[in-house]
Amino acid sequence: MKKIGHFIGGKHVEGTSGREADVFNPATGEVQAKVALASAAELNAAIANAKAAQPAWAATNPQKRARVMMKFVDLLHRDMDKLAEALSSEHGKTMPDAKGDVIRGLEVAEFCIGAPHLLKGEFTEGAGPGIDIHSVRQPLGIAAGITPFNFPAMIPMWKFCPAIVCGNAFILKPSERDPSVPMMLAELMLEAGVPPGILNVVNGDKEAVDGILDHEDISAVGFVGSTAIAEYVYSRGCANGKRVQCFGGAKNHMIIMPDADLDQAVDALIGAGYGAAGERCMAISVAVPVGEDTANRLMEKLTPRVENLKIAPYTAGDDADFGPLVTKEAHTRVKGYVDAGIKEGAKLVVDGRDFSMQGYENGYFIGGCLFDNVTKDMSIYKEEIFGPVLSVVRAKGYEEALDLAMSHEYGNGVAMFTRDGDAARDFAARINIGMVGINVPIPVPLAYYTFGGWKRSGFGDLNQHGPDAFRFYTRTKTITSRWPSGIKDGAEFSIPTMG
Numbered sequence: 001m002k003k004i005g006h007f008i009g010g011k012h013v014e015g016t017s018g019r020e021a022d023v024f025n026p027a028t029g030e031v032q033a034k035v036a037l038a039s040a041a042e043l044n045a046a047i048a049n050a051k052a053a054q055p056a057w058a059a060t061n062p063q064k065r066a067r068v069m070m071k072f073v074d075l076l077h078r079d080m081d082k083l084a085e086a087l088s089s090e091h092g093k094t095m096p097d098a099k100g101d102v103i104r105g106l107e108v109a110e111f112c113i114g115a116p117h118l119l120k121g122e123f124t125e126g127a128g129p130g131i132d133i134h135s136v137r138q139p140l141g142i143a144a145g146i147t148p149f150n151f152p153a154m155i156p157m158w159k160f161c162p163a164i165v166c167g168n169a170f171i172l173k174p175s176e177r178d179p180s181v182p183m184m185l186a187e188l189m190l191e192a193g194v195p196p197g198i199l200n201v202v203n204g205d206k207e208a209v210d211g212i213l214d215h216e217d218i219s220a221v222g223f224v225g226s227t228a229i230a231e232y233v234y235s236r237g238c239a240n241g242k243r244v245q246c247f248g249g250a251k252n253h254m255i256i257m258p259d260a261d262l263d264q265a266v267d268a269l270i271g272a273g274y275g276a277a278g279e280r281c282m283a284i285s286v287a288v289p290v291g292e293d294t295a296n297r298l299m300e301k302l303t304p305r306v307e308n309l310k311i312a313p314y315t316a317g318d319d320a321d322f323g324p325l326v327t328k329e330a331h332t333r334v335k336g337y338v339d340a341g342i343k344e345g346a347k348l349v350v351d352g353r354d355f356s357m358q359g360y361e362n363g364y365f366i367g368g369c370l371f372d373n374v375t376k377d378m379s380i381y382k383e384e385i386f387g388p389v390l391s392v393v394r395a396k397g398y399e400e401a402l403d404l405a406m407s408h409e410y411g412n413g414v415a416m417f418t419r420d421g422d423a424a425r426d427f428a429a430r431i432n433i434g435m436v437g438i439n440v441p442i443p444v445p446l447a448y449y450t451f452g453g454w455k456r457s458g459f460g461d462l463n464q465h466g467p468d469a470f471r472f473y474t475r476t477k478t479i480t481s482r483w484p485s486g487i488k489d490g491a492e493f494s495i496p497t498m499g
């Protein structure tokens, strides 16, 4: 059985806590590896390595640090297939989706190549007589990232790339469900030239997370996962004086106006509602057609598409719409929500609960499910399902549709499909949600923009994505200088020469 330990001080080390977790192949239900779950002592060893390595890394000039990211990008391209294969085998997503996961992280590494520019300070000449003021951005020291299962390549890279290029050391605590890719990323960073100890991967569960939140040498923590854990991480980390930023769960709405291109909207719902089995924080899980006629036309086009979704393991080829859910627990939870939706009175138009595949009967597969006539009070509307289940909530008018999305507790992403520029502009201006798509179903901003939800989907310090990351992972020092007055000349004044 494959054993996955930790990556500390530039080396793979075995787990010593005696605790481990199963890593499944979601397509077959078989255990394919055992991952170590770190004790506080193992975490402390990683932090000690990080602490020893960080000052020299911070003193390495930003251009050299940026060149490591440049090399890292090349290595990600070189190993793309290997990374995607490892990712699909533990997560269950299709190979094209797995490559997308790596590419979206790679784009963050590319953005980090601009670190020398992004880390420049500010300068005021003549703030007083003979006085100038300037500011510099200095790394925090050691930062940590706690990441979820659903993007095991992209989300770790969101965190460690900017943290490291800013001159910090980093402790990554990835999801215990799919730990192989984060370990491979750490190997590639080492190969790219990052010194040992600058990127450490500590596998584990709550014990490792609590250790991170309580350790005095960790200055900043970025968390991505479910909202309940995000809130816990935020309060414990802040109580210990750390900079903490958290991304949580989501319930993303797509409003379809009467003038929308319905074929485009249906294509978007198939990709955004069912892609990656709905296990995306930017998945569309609620469709809101405006007006009865729009709703009826939408359902007519959408229903056969959901009935004909292709579901298969990643090994069956690249044309599947999605693969299995990540774990048996996820499978039970998603089925439970579909049962609850029926009990609560929603109309289940497409029922994927009994989907099964010959040869993969023990895999965590579920077919696409589509509910119509969902209302605000139902659990399938209020809660995040994180599966291939789309709820249609019919709205009478635009204001009702807008209010629906605005009053939901989550605020990660939202989309509107319309041909009306006024409606689109009004929607983008008024909506209280962090990432907005106009005729774009999954409005994930590119690496040079801020990614981040609002409300219970994203809270805390500055986002660690885009230019804000360079502020999150550094602190500013402001220096006020009075210069000696009087210009000297003659022998007392010497101009340094080049060479």
Ligand code: NAD
Residues within 6 Å of the ligand: 146, 147, 148, 149, 150, 151, 173, 174, 175, 176, 204, 205, 206, 209, 210, 224, 225, 226, 227, 229, 230, 247, 248, 249, 250, 280, 281, 384, 386, 412, 453, 457, 458
């Ligand atoms: P999760 O909350 O179960 O786990 C996230 C991390 O927290 C993992 O590293 C896990 O080991 C750790 N953890 C789990 N239980 C813990 C506990 N009791 N105490 C301390 N740490 C604990 O989330 P998940 O199931 O891995 O990921 C799916 C969730 O992540 C969904 O809610 C999804 O919406 C969210 N997500 C959000 C974003 C975003 O940008 N907003 C992006 C991706 C995923």
